[in-house]
Amino acid sequence: MSKKPSFFEPIRRKALQRWNQLESDPELAGPWHQLFKQVQSPRHVLSELLQNADDAGATEASVDISDGCFVFSHNGEDFTAEHFASLCRFGYSNKRALHTIGFRGIGFKSTFSLGDIVELSTPSLSLAFNRQRFTEPVWVDSSPSKRKLTQVRVVISDDRRRREVEMNLQEWLESPVSLLFFKYIRCLRIQNHEMRWASLGPGPVEDTEWMTLNGNPDQKHLLARSSAQAFPNDALSEIRQERLLGIDQEADFPPCKVEIVLGTSGRLYVVLPTGVKTSLPFACNAPFIQDPARLKIKDPETSPTNRWLLEQIGLLAARIMLSWLNQRSLDPADRSGAYSLLPDVELTDNSLEGVCAAAVEESFSDLIAGSDYVLTDTGDLAIAGRSVVIPELLLDVWPAGKATGFLDMAGRPAFSKDVSQINREKLDHWGAIETISRDHILTVLQSTSLPKPKSWRRLLSLWTYVAPSISGYPAKASPKKVRIFPVQGKDELYSAEQIVRLGEKRLLQSDADWDFLAKHLLVLNQNWLRYIAEQRRDADEHQDTHLQEEIHAASVVLKASGIDDVSDVSKVIEKVASIFFAQKSVNIPDCVQIAQIASKLGATLGPSFQFVTRDLYRRSITSVIVYDPDGSMEGLLPENWSKEHLLHQSYSAPFKSCSANEWSQWLSTGRAGLSRFAQLTKKQTGIYGRAKALAELARRGFSGNSYQPFVTSRYAIDDWDFDDVLWKHWLQLSSSDEHVWCKVMEHVLAQPVPFWKSATSASVVQIASTGNTRSITHLPLVPDWILKFRDLPCLPDTRGFLRKPVDLLRRTTETESLIDVEPFIHGRFDTESNRPLLILLDVRNTPTGPERLLDCLRALAKSETPPVHEVEKWYLRLDQMTNTCSTEDLASITQALLQERIVLTESSAWATGASVFLSSDEDDVPGAALIRGAVSDLSLWRKIGMAERPTADRAIAWLKTIPWQEPLTAEDLRRIKALLARHALRIWNECGSWINLAGEWVPKETLNFALTMRSLVPWGHLHVGIKKRTADFQRLPFDLSDSPPFSEIPSLASKLEDRFNLPQTGFGRPERKAWITQLGIEIVRIRLDNDEEESRIRNLAAQLAKTVWQSSPSLEIVPYIDGTPAGTAKDADVVWLDNVLYVKTLPNARLAKLIPDKLGRAFIRPDIAAALSYCFGRSLAEVTEYMEENFTLSDASPTDLKPEPDSANSESAFDDAQQPPTDAREPKESDQAKTISDEDLSESEPRPREPDGMPSGEPAPEPDEQSDGHLKPRQPTKQTKPSVVDRFAQSNGFLKVTEDRYSHPDGSWITRAHGESFCWIRGKSTGEVAYYYWTKDHCLEEEPLQIDAEVWSMVDKFPQNHAFLLSNPEGKAVEIQGEILRKMCDAGKVILYPATYRLVYQNGN
Secondary structure: OOOOOOOHHHHHHHHHHHHHHHHHOHHHHHHHHHHHHHOOOHHHHHHHHHHHHHHOOOOEEEEEEEOOEEEEEEOOOOOOHHHHHHHOOOOOOOOOOOOOOOOOOOOHHHHHHOOOEEEEEOOOOEEEEEOOEEEEEEEOOOOHHHOOOEEEEEEOOOHHHHHHHHHHHHHHHHOHHHHHHOOOOOEEEEOOEEEEEEEEEEOOOOOEEEEEEOOOOOOEEEEEEOOOEOOOHHHHHHHHHHOOOOOOOOOOOOOEOOEEEEOEOEEEEEOEEEEEEEOOOEEEEOOOOEOOOOOOEOOOOOOHHHHHHHHHHHHHHHHHHHHHHOOOOOOHHHHHHHHHHOOOOOOOOOOHHHHHHHHHHHHHHHHHOOOOOEEEOOOOEEOOOOOEEOOHHHHOOOOHHHHHHHHOOOOOOEEOOOOOHHHHHHHHHHOOOEEOOHHHHHHHHHHOOOEOOOOHHHHHHHHHHHHHHHHOOOOOOOOOOOOOEEEOOOOEEEOHHHOEOOOOOOOOOOHHHHHHHHOOOOEEOHHHHHHHHHHHHHHHHHOOHHHHHHHHHHHHHHHHOOOOOOOOHHHHHHHHHHHHOOOOOOOHHHHHHHHHHHHHHOOOOOOOOEEEEOOOOEEEOOOOOEOOOOOOOOOOOOHHHHHHHEEOHHHOOOOOOOOHHHHHHHHHOOOOOOEOOOOOEEEEEEEEOHHHHHHHHHHOOOOOOOOOOOOOOEEEEEEEEOOHHHHHHHHHHHOOOOOHHHHHHHHHHHOOOHHHHOOOOEEEEEEOOOOOEEEOOOOOEOOHHHHHHHOOOOEEEOOOOEEOHHHOEOOOOOOHHHOOOOOEEOOOOOOOOOHHHHHHOOOEOOOOOOHHHHHHHHHHOOOOOOOHHHHHHHHHHHHHHHOOOOHHHHHHHHHHHHHOOOEEEOOOOEEOHHHOEOOOOOOOOOOOOEEOHHHOOOHHHHHHOOEOOOOHHHHHHHHOOOOOOOOOOHHHHHHHHHHHHHOHHHHHHHHOEEEEOOOOEEEHHHOOEEEEOOOOOOOOOEOHHHHHOEEEEOOOOHHHHOOOOHHHOOEHHHHEEEEEOOOOOOOOOOEEOHHHHHHHHHHHOEOOOOHHHHHHHHHHHHHHHHOEEEEEOOOEEEEEEOOEEOEOOEEOOEEEEOOEEEEEOOOHHHHHHHHHHHHHHHHOOHHHHHHHHHHOOOOHHHHHHHHHHHOOEOOOOOOOOOOOOOEOOOHHHOOHHHOOOOOOOOOOHHHOOEEEOOOOOOOOOOOOOOOOOOOOOOOOOOOOOOEOOEOOOOOOOOOOOOOHHHHHHHHOOOEEEEOOEEEOOOOOEEEEOOOOOOOEEEEOOOOOEEEEEEEEEEEOOOOOEEOOHHHHHHHHHOOOOEEEEEEOOOOOEEEEEHHHHHHHHHOOOEEEEOOOOEEEEOOOO
16 A cells, blocks of 8 residues: 555545535535536646646656546656645636646646546555545555656546547647647657657747757747736736635736747647637747636737737737848848748737737837838848839849839839748738839830840840730730840840841842941841740750740740741831931932832831922822823823922932832832822812702712701712812813823723722711711712713723713623624723723623614625625624523514524525524425524524424425426435425325335325335335335334324235245255244233234234244245235245245354344234344243243133144154145245345345344354254343433432432432423432533543533533533543533633534543
8 A cells, every 4th residue: 555645634634624515505616516617628638737747847748548548647746735735726726927727726627527537646646536526635545666657547438528538639739839838848749649849949039949840850930938027917907806816815926928939820829729810920829818618818808918918929029020130140031031920910800819910910010110120132121111022033134223223213222032922922011112013014114225134044034024914815015015125236125116127138138228227227136036046945955844934935025026037128118217217307319229228128118108209308108199200190290289299200210229120010019109190089078958969969870769867958078089280280181182081091090909999989978966977878979080080081992082981882791792883992991900990980891782783784784795704793793692682682683683684694695584594404495595604503593583494384395396207316315205204294195295115206196005114124126116106104103104194005015925936945854943832822822902913913923833944055035916926036044934934054143133033024013023032042931931021911822832842853743734835936825925034125225223122233142052953041132221311320329219310328319300401400418409410422532512502601601500411431421510611621621612512622632
């Protein structure tokens, strides 16, 4: 058992007695318990225990939480009787110094906020306190050997208290500054973390010390303590009240000190941190009187103690700052650290924190007022307001003293650049310094030429500073006015608008000219540009980001100021002119020299440039200066006016600084600003009264509605005109020189367009009573000078005669036809640039009508020998006119040409257009009047309705004149046949005559037979008598020859029968061809719409089914009609007679063409001919399949017709009746046969057309190896070639929808436009038209293409959406767009021959 100290028991009994008293008197105990509850906060436990440890002289302390227990220990002294007695009291403290936490003796009692029992052990004590009687100690036995340190141990009651105390420990770890305010404690261990303060030595002034935490030299804190000061009386009274001391109780409070810590936040401490966090730049520790909850301090406005303590803190900080600044032995950068103590708080903040901070700043301010505390760049101290802050970048440009000389008018010293930006801002808020603003600096740079920095490096810093201000939006300064550019040979900086930038190459080769310019030029220093280029290379090479940013800033300055490239020569000349012409006196040669230099350089002159006129005055180019190199204006302009406005003669020669050609070209470009004639000037003329204003509108050709914006009667004419003195002079000249107006207008038209463009309109304005004006028309009016020239003979025609403008025409497509008919303006004036002015002068663009052309033709028609070339020219003019003329004019032309004898024929006779034809060929009526061939292709004739060729009436009239049955000339015969094909019915009915096979014109009653293309048979070997009785219908189409009256004449084929000429011998045994039999069986089933035709075909088919094949080495036949020979014998290749097909021995390859062709003629049907061609040599199944696929057949087939296998030796296949006839001279009546021979038709007759599907000339296929005498199956007949539109659509991905429409997957389409020249249209997916196509399956590269004039007209006018579809040499469809075609024409690749346009492709020729 440990031994109790002697003082323990008396103190315990006293505490026991006190608690017995309190428990017996609840009213007395109430305040105790109430005060005890106020301090029960786990967050105050560590703070109170640390203060007790510091009171005991401890240097180290530790705290830990383990196993639910809070354990605190320190190495301070053990308790004395006095200290232990204080611990066992409540409400009274002996900590008289106030610079402690002890408050009413309750510090230790805060430990009960953690648990109900607090254990205390020291080297001499081992006891515990219970919450019920928190000041009564209870002894606890323990081993004295374990009690080496003072230790407080509390079992934490619950998790909430545990969390709170842990949060408090974390706050201590985060804010260890409080340790600095203890007297002795410098180390605190919280569980596994240690906070240890160490001294780094004395601070910059007395009573200051540099401290570091945990040995980290980078975390320096300056600890400063004041000297001890006695409390004022009002503070002592407040303290006595707070200590609950009576008047008779002793209260000897010693003087106190305050402390500040620079380097941490401005929190207030009473050794331990309070809840007052101010905006002061340092922490403050003082014996503030706190509120009972120990969270904050009492408001200094109500607590005189706290107010006085805060004032002492302000005085301490101010004294340290002033003393620190005066330590001249320190480096300026170290001295500038003193400003860290300068408070900068919000004085209007009424919170407790704001009031505390304001109290400190007020006492700080009172102390430094009037003191020198502003550190200058030289290290001196100045009073507030006597130093200026120069931007740091500019201090790199000029020395501080030099910079303030031109940046501060008062000449104040520059503030130290070593002061941090934060401290500089605080000083600025205090009004201690004045910062020179960027705007002020930019103002100075724009108004003053500052000295050039000593190095390019310094100048680069200046540009880096200026760049953001002149490149931002909006710019704070004009880039061209800031004077930051170094100039060659100068020590000052200049602005961009004052200098020029020249290239490395010299501007002029002449030394004299260059020296002249150099005297008046400020040139950007080339070395500066070279330096920038070098720095850019270095920055890129070393990846120096800072230098790259500076170089970028320099580039920004160059670009923003407009000198990032070599100055334009115009700018160079303008700079020279601004200096040169600013002189009071200059000589004329120098004026000429600078003008010739400008000409040499091709400069555009500016407003500073001046010329010398003939009156020896210098005048700016803004005034009118006229250059008259050839003296053509000498007499045209008044003498006095010429002296004032004509350029001095010295400028014309000699040329030293430029050549005469360079001078002339320069003037012609307008860059010199000189005029080549008197200028049009703007003038205003007043008018009073609306009637006069309206009259002026009428005079100027205005016919619309006018406005009346105001109620006044004042009007004015805003007009353009030449000076009155010029008009007066010209009028005087015109009395003796009729060409004067032409000379004036020639000068006007010779000027560039800007000379007159702005002077082409005038206006009449109404003037309001306020002076405002407004035009009374919405359209411009004709100016006065135009009106005057309209009534003057000022323009020459093509023959040189002077005329008024309205009497002349311009050459256009519309007026082309009137050349040599009406007067045209002379070609040298009729230019595209002059067109607007000529139109304004009333020179016409369109003809007045066709009457003049028609009158010329009427005059020529009176001549018996008219000049053919002249007549053709007028026709061509009329043709051109019809393309653009009105409907009325076209009607007038049509009436005159059709009704008047003014149309010249091919035979040079005059006729009316109604009796003349465009063309006539050998087959037309002889003697028809034709238009002259040279002009027959003009579209004019078709537009007026001239007939293409002679009419049917003329043809019939001529045919009636031809005698019957007389030989015809070959020409007449050909012409008659052509007319018969055109007008067959009318000739048959009206003439009653026709051509027979003998080539005679005979009455139709003499014709017994007819030869048509459908029933065509060889007829060249027929007797003449038969030919004379046979009508030649070969040129009639099928629909006509198959209809009455032509079908009423029996066909020659139906009357002819072929018989063998001699008995036929040498036959082999006949054989049956299965394909012939099967084809006959299938054709017998055929169904046709015409019963008679169906019966005919079926009868022939039945015979075909029974037909056998008989080969023969030769065949010779004779034609018969009605049993009488009708012609001579001839050889045949195939004869079909009495169900036997006699076939000459020929190769199968030839028979494959001959037999279907010849058999097909018997049926006279193209579809059956095609079937014969396909089925030749095919199998029975293929024959049946073809017929069923291509014909309508009945279900049943004849039972008596059955195909037998092909056989050459089948005896059962034939009987005697089927043997070939042996005597052809005596044919039996029953021997009528269908015979077909293959001899050529008469050379005088055309070959008959092959039926559809059997193209003539197609080579017969070569036979493959034969099997049983049959050919292998052949490919189907070649199909018809697709049209050019089909080929184009297919090659471009279009699908055929109908015969008239194609569509594309992307939505575009092609469709037919019926009745149009461009008969196909291609459209986009949006529905818009892309192209109109004119199509023809024609290769332009192989032969010329003839097109109608209207087709070419559409392509020429609308090339963007008109195109041709043609073929190329490979047969592929090609699209030739109108724009491409026009380019080919322009390039000569395609040549266009009018008037019916004929395109000829030039392949490299």
